[in-house]
Amino acid sequence: MERIGFIGLGIMGLPMAKNLLSAGFPLCVYDLNQSAVDTLVSCGAEACASPADVAAKSDRVVITMLPDSPHVKEVVTGENGILKGCKSGQVIVDMSSIAPMVSRELGALLAEKGVEMIDAPVSGGQEKAEKGTLAIMCGGKENIFESVKGILERIGASVALVGELGAGQITKLVNQMIVGVNIAVIAEGMALAQKAGVDPQKVFAAIRRGLAGSQCMEDKAPRMFEAKYDPGFRINLHIKDLWNVLETSRSLKNSVPLSAQVLEMMVALANDGFETKDHAALGLYYEKLNNVRLTTNN
Ligand code: NAD
Secondary structure (H helix, E strand, O other), X not given: OOXXXXXXXXXXXXXXXXXXXXXXXXXXXXXXXXXXXXXXXHOOOEEOXXXXXXXXXXXXXXXXXXXXXXXXXXXXXXOOOHHHHOOOOOEEEEOXXXXXXXXXXXXXXXXXXXXXXXEOOEEOOHHXXXXXXXXXXXXXXXXXXXXXXXXHOOOEEEEEEEEOOOHHHHHHHHHHHHHHHHHHHHHHHHHHHHHOOOOHXXXXXXXXXXXXXXXXXXXXXXXXXXXXXXXXXXXXXXXXXXXXXXXXXXXXXXXXXXHHHHHHXXXXXXXXXXXXXXXXXXXXXXXXXXXXXXXXXX
């Protein structure tokens, strides 16, 4: 089987890389965090000295799973970046959630060396990464997508091509807008119920099977009732995604008033020390705003 490169072995990248190893792909890996590299080496991967080294040792495909645009830029264009070690015919699959404009810029730079790029951000957290059941939304050329689809299917339950390079990132931003606004209005509604003397948990039970019900409500409302704010999906990652929404939107002269408002709420939460809590901590924002407790029954 072809040897795959993997760069970025964090909460998501580590289990994704492990799943590729389990599927039988030889892996060569790199991360700034040596202990993550050591973990993968103990599972059978080969450690590399730099992103350039990963690209040089990979047969065709190099996957990146990094925090944000600057990290992906550094890994691709940095002193010992992928561009220094890659060869014509290779494919970079960036699975990080970053700004779509950056995906397109990097795709153009890689194309100068005959290297293709697919943007392939994911939805689903650590648990789905471990189970190999992520939803993967891709952008890029159809024939290149088809050539890497079989690999992505080993880490995701659904793998969809949405459009050209950058379309995967746009899809991810839309996902994050809908999730963020959804959680915020769940907290807003439950806080109103509490203020009005109506038990939020009974409100939840009454409406969850109706039109207002959602996967967000199923996961996040109980967290608010139990003050269970361990991540999950961290506030600081959602802030990063919503900044990317605003930047992308501004560049298109598009308006996103709801996303902008939720970004403000999340920044306020981060300033209150909750940046590493689950985004369901929007419940805490509304508790403070309205001086109510979502955890207290009437
Ligand atoms: P993380 O911070 O846990 O992992 C990122 C890894 O990248 C770290 O191991 C870090 O050492 C490494 N790294 C950073 N800069 C590097 C560099 N220059 N060279 C080599 N390695 C470098 O992040 P994560 O939670 O795994 O998230 C990765 C991406 O997936 C993010 O874009 C995030 O928004 C997205 N995502 C996360 C989740 C989630 O639930 N955590 C869910 C969906 C999507």
